[in-house]
Amino acid sequence: MKRRSFLKGTLATGAAAVAVNAGLLTPSTVLADWNAKAFNAKTTDDALSGVFGSASTADSGDIKLKAPAIAENGAVTPVTVDASGIDGVETIAIMASKNPMPLVCEYTFASNAVGYVSTRIKMGQTMNVIAVVKAGGKLLKAQQEVKVTIGGCGG
Amino acid sequence: MSIKIRMRGKSKGGVAEVKALIKHPMESGARMNKKTGKPYPAKYIDMVTVAVNGTPAVDAQWSGAVSANPYMAVKVKANAGDEVSVSITDNTGAKGTSTIKLK
Numbered sequence: 001m002k003r004r005s006f007l008k009g010t011l012a013t014g015a016a017a018v019a020v021n022a023g024l025l026t027p028s029t030v031l032a033d034w035n036a037k038a039f040n041a042k043t044t045d046d047a048l049s050g051v052f053g054s055a056s057t058a059d060s061g062d063i064k065l066k067a068p069a070i071a072e073n074g075a076v077t078p079v080t081v082d083a084s085g086i087d088g089v090e091t092i093a094i095m096a097s098k099n100p101m102p103l104v105c106e107y108t109f110a111s112n113a114v115g116y117v118s119t120r121i122k123m124g125q126t127m128n129v130i131a132v133v134k135a136g137g138k139l140l141k142a143q144q145e146v147k148v149t150i151g152g153c154g155g
Numbered sequence: 156m157s158i159k160i161r162m163r164g165k166s167k168g169g170v171a172e173v174k175a176l177i178k179h180p181m182e183s184g185a186r187m188n189k190k191t192g193k194p195y196p197a198k199y200i201d202m203v204t205v206a207v208n209g210t211p212a213v214d215a216q217w218s219g220a221v222s223a224n225p226y227m228a229v230k231v232k233a234n235a236g237d238e239v240s241v242s243i244t245d246n247t248g249a250k251g252t253s254t255i256k257l258k
Contacts, residue, residue: 034201034246039218076222084230096220100185104220107229113205113212114170114230120222122183 039103044095044130047103051093052139057132060140062086067129067144074123074148081117081131081142089115091134097143098127123148158200158251164239166257171233173205175241176226177251183219200225202244207233209240233257 038050048055064082071077083089092115093106104121115133123129123146130143164173177200184197203215212231233239240254 035216039216078226080228099220101218101220103218105215105217108214110210110212110214112207112210112232114232116172116228116230118226118228120226122220122222 035106038106040101041103042101044097044102047095047101048093048132048139051091051103051106052132052134054139057139057141060086060133060142063131063133063140063142065129065131065142065144067146069145070147070149071123072149074125076120077123077129077146077148078118078120079129079131080119081115081133083115083131083133083135083140086115086133086135086140089133089135092117093132094119094121095130095132096121096123096127097130098125099123102130158243158245158249160241160243160251160253162239162241162253162255164233164255164257166233166235166237169232169234170230171237171239171257172228172230173239173241173257174226174228175253176224177243178224179243179245181219181221181223181225185219198245198247200243200245203227204242205229205231206240206242207231208238 038047041047041050045055062085066080081092089109091108094104095102096104107117126147128143128145133140159178161176164171179200182195182198186195188195199219200217204211205213213229235257237257238254242252244250
């Protein structure tokens with residue numbers, strides 16, 4: 001958290017560009033701010049390894065994953081992940097299993113937040129929406145199939 | 156031009172649900188322009204931070220697979236009168252910030 005806010009601060013003042021030019025920071029260090037490795041991964045397992053460093057998850061009934069059974073328009077699929085019943089939620093990642101790049105978004109929570117996220121995602125075809133929650137060093141998973149009648153990608 | 160964010164938030168029993176609606180194309184870079192045969196250039200929000208009274212509470216990273224004009228709701232521990240802000244940056248460096256007082 002601290003390192004990220006530090007990077008943000010330097011980016012905001014434009015000092016990062018100077019630092020890169022001076023060779024103090026290699027471009028990869030700066031880009032590490034956004035988790036490119038995880039977001040560019042082509043499989044859910046690779047994406048999980050990119051986010052959490054591990055792809056072994058356990059199914060959990062404590063995660064409330066709300067997604068429509070049938071999405072008429074895959075470009076706006078409402079997804080809600082409610083992990084407020086779990087103590088010490090650190091991260092929530094939302095993935096769409098058959099998207100070209102499965103990882104859609106990841107949320108990191110500080111102690112003054114509750115493990116709850118609601119958003120809208122794009123889905124190209126019928127597939128599973130997977131929510132992975134990291135809490136207390138464990139990876140918990142919940143998934144639900146969403147039938148997509150009109151794809152959200154490719155236009 | 157800064158990115159427009161509309162926000163709403165209400166605290167109940169020490170936990171506030173903060174909702175944000177962002178005006179943004181969220182172009183993933185994979186969608187083809189059929190006329191030219193080239194993809195539309197990527198332009199999507201990649202970093203989102205929600206802060207309560209200036210302290211970061213939720214830090215999010217997004218890909219281009221979040222829907223256009225994104226809607227986001229998160230819950231933070233805050234009371235009525237606390238200031239909640241949402242700051243975003245997209246992959247082209249465009250920024251947007253919005254702050255509200257919780258009801």
